[in-house]
Structures are given as structure tokens and as C-alpha cells.
Amino acid sequence: MTTNTKITFIGAGNMASSIIAGLVESDSAVEITVSDPNESQLDVVRAQFPNCHTTTDNHQAVSTADVIVLAVKPQVMQVVCEGLEPSVQKTKPMIISVAAGVSESSLSRWLGGELPVVRCMPNTPALVGAGMSGLYANSRVSAEQKNLAESMLRAVGVVMWLDNEDMLHAVTAVSGSGPAYFFLVMEAMQQSAESFGFTPEQARLLVQQTAFGAAKLAMESVDSAAVLRAKVTSKGGTTEAAINDLQASGLEGIFDSALKAAANRSIVLSGGQPAIEKS
Template sequence: MSSSASPQDTNATDAIAFVGGGNMARSLIGGLVARGRDPASIQVAEPNESLRAALVADFGVIAHADNAEAVTTAHTWVFAVKPQVMKSVCQALAPIAQSRRPMILSIAAGITGEQLDRWLGGGLAVVRSMPNTPALLGAGATGLHANARVTKSQRHVAESLMQATGITEWIDDERLMHAVTALSGSGPAYVFLLAEAMQAAGEAQGLPPESARKLALQTILGAARMLTESGEPAAVLRQRVTSPNGTTQAALESFEAGGFRALVDQAVSAATRRGRELSAAND
């Protein structure tokens, strides 16, 4: 293998272009700058003037209203636009993509790597990612899939970029990215729903709303920390806090009798199925 870098090879000092400057792009940019990346190496295309101004003021990046101006000198393109407009955005940039041969990183739900590559003219290194909203706090979870053209160094760049907002996990089979979307991409909403239900149940037992809210939220936070910091499986932690014939056992038996596990399985299956439908609808 030649020691000289091809147009698709990229490293930490190469320019990165963000196509779209919304919340998720902002969190990634903030994470990159916080970890020492030169803001001058980050180009952002965002049609909203106030968002552009905020990105420049807060991070010192270079912002453009036009997508083509942002990507012209970049070796890595990060697509952070809505899935519904991804096709038209990519097709407009296809001539530049074929000339520049960048690595493509998408954070759009439901858009496959094959679709991105085809809309950009074909033959490109494409990484598909699925982050979630806790990335805005640096606590995200992102699934990543690379097509066969992505080099080892490009995988490192993609991984480092997404790790600016949390953990990453590579998925070899792209078909499983719909399951990633259903599990971790949509997953924060499941926890939010649980928090709503716990607070409402506490209120139903007579607790003041604010007390029920604080107790429910801190319980979820504390349990999440135990899961991530103890290194123990969830089943082991559950068993440790479940005394025989105690209050926790009574509650868990009620969950099981109500089909809790089956309901979670049905919910994740429904989200996975919807992801496939959205992918087909955007083709």
C-alpha cells in the first residue's frame, strides 16, 4: 500500500464539513472543539441565519448558507439534515462528491449507506450512524456501520467524531441499523415515558407532584449509574434489590403479569419496522 494518502484518506487535522447545523450537529461540533480540534478546520452549511451566527459565535467555526461552499475543501462530510430532504441535498452535491471523493458520515435515521452512495454518484466511502439525543449532553450512544470502501483510518475518524458525544458501537450488518434506531435511537423516549408513568403513579398514591417528579427522576438517574458503573448485568442488580416477599417483588410481579417484557419487545419491533418503512419511503 502506498504511503501517500488518497483523497479519501483523512486524519484529525483534515477539514470536516457539516451539512446542516441543527442540534445534533451543534453537539458534535461542540464536542470536537472541546477535545481540541481547531475550529477553523470545521465548515458548516446551515440555511438558517441565526443558527449560523450562533455556531460562529459559540465555537469559532466557519459557516456558510450554501452547502457547496462548505464541502469544497473538506475530506469528511457529515450529513445532519432531515431524512426527507437527504436525497435532494445529496444529488445537488454529487458532482463535488465525485471530484473530491470524501468520506461520508450520515446521522440521518432510516437512510441507508447504499442510498447515500447512490445519490452522491457512487463509489464513495460511507459511514452510517445512529446517535441519540443524550449526545446533546455528551452522554449519547451511537451505532455505526461502514461500507466496504471505508478505510481503517476513516473508521477511526468516524469513531472519534461520534465519540465526542458519547460511546460508539460498530455494527457489521447494516440491516441491523434499524434495530439500533429502535433500541438506542428511540430509546430515550422510552425512559421518558417510564419517568412520566412513575411520577403519575406516585401522585396517585398521594405524593405532591414536585416530590413525585424529583424522586422518579433521581431514581432513574441513580439506577442508570449503577448499571453503567457497577459492571454487573441488569438481572443481577434487579435480583439484589428484590427481597423475598417484599415491596419490590410485589411491583415486579405486577410488571411481569402485565406482560412488561412482551410489551417492550413489541415496541422495539414496531420501531424497527417503521425504520425500514421510512427508508423505503425516502428512496
């Protein structure tokens, strides 16, 4: 990113703030503008990022932008885009949408067409700089613009480019919704730990540090998850007893069914029909 790159965020919610924080912490010398109709939300931005420009006027915010990040709820995206259409058709900036379920074709149509559009499916760990984002670019996005979009999202985590927009439904199912699956597992483990007699604080520490350690070990190891599991599963031991119980309960099938349900729901929310069959 060059020192004169101008990035405008439409919407000042958590995801916008996390990306801005990543850009600021990475010392990216860009000019950032944030537009939101809620002054109290803008007050939060001003307090956290005093060097950012803020406004409630979307047209003013995008008038000189090189990149526009659409960080509004999917249900208001059409109204927001149609309102921006006169301005963006004059300057032709790159559009980055972080809204789930809103297709590139819809975004392009609402914005007047012939614009470089990148769809991004981030997840909530982006709030702590540990996100996973799937990206899809339409044919109007140049190599330079792809590099810019990637640099922006790398400021809050890891990026994966997709050649097929439909794969964003799968990204939604695996990583977009994925943190909630791990939180559910952690919640269940904490409840079980408390049943042994640990206090809630003790149970939380035991589970959270174990989850963190397992994730860190997996990230830093060349071994697959299956190999790592085998390494800590001694024949006839306590871990094997637990694993056998989980597999007897159909854990793999449960997760496969859950992820496919999430992907199908993503398809429905984007206006399509469920197309992924469960095993």
C-alpha cells in the same frame, strides 16, 4: 484526528451542534465548517462556536472537506446529496450520515458513487455527551477513516460498529428511540408519585434521581440487569410486590412488541417491508 482535518457539517440542527460541541470540548484541533440555508440557525452556531466557519453555500462548504457530516432531515437528503454530487466527486471525502432510514446505497447513488460512506444512528442523549451511536461503514471506508469517524462520535458518547447495515434498524429500535421509552416510564412513575401526594417538583426529583442512580449503577457494575434487580428484590418485600405486578401485566412482552414495532417502522421508512415478527 490531525490538526489539518477539515470537517464540514451540512445542516446546523441539534445533532450537528452536539457533535461539534463534543469535538470542541475534546480539544480536537480540527477545522469545522457548518452550512445551513437558515441564517438564524447559523447565528446560533456562531454564538456557540465562534471559531467555526459558517456559510449558506454547500459547495463552498465542502470544497476542501476531508469529512462531510450530513445532518439534514431524511426527506430532504436526496435533494441535498444530488446538489453536492459535482463537488464531492472531485475530492472524494468521507461521508457520514446521521439520517435515519436513508440507506448507504441511496446515499452513494445520489452522491455519484465510489465514495467512503459511514451511516450513523445516534440518539438524543448525544446532546449532553451521553449518546449511543451505531455505525456502519461501506467497503470504501479505510481503517484510518473508520478511526476518524469513531473519534468524532466518541466525542458525544459510546460507539458500536456493525458489520450488517440492516442491524441499524435494530439500533434505531433499541437505542435510537430508546430514550423515549425511559421518558415514558419516568412520566408514569411521576404521575403515580403525585397521586401519593408529592408535589410535581418532588415527584420529578424522586424519579429522575432514581433513574440516574439506577443507570449509573448498571453502567459501573459487572452484574447483569437481572442480577441487579434480584439484589434489590427481597423475598416478600415491597420491590417484589411491584415487580410481580409488572410481570403479571406482561411488561417483558410489551417491550418486546414495542421494540419490534419500532424496528419494522424503520424498515418501512427506508423503503423496505416489515420483516421482524413479534413474539
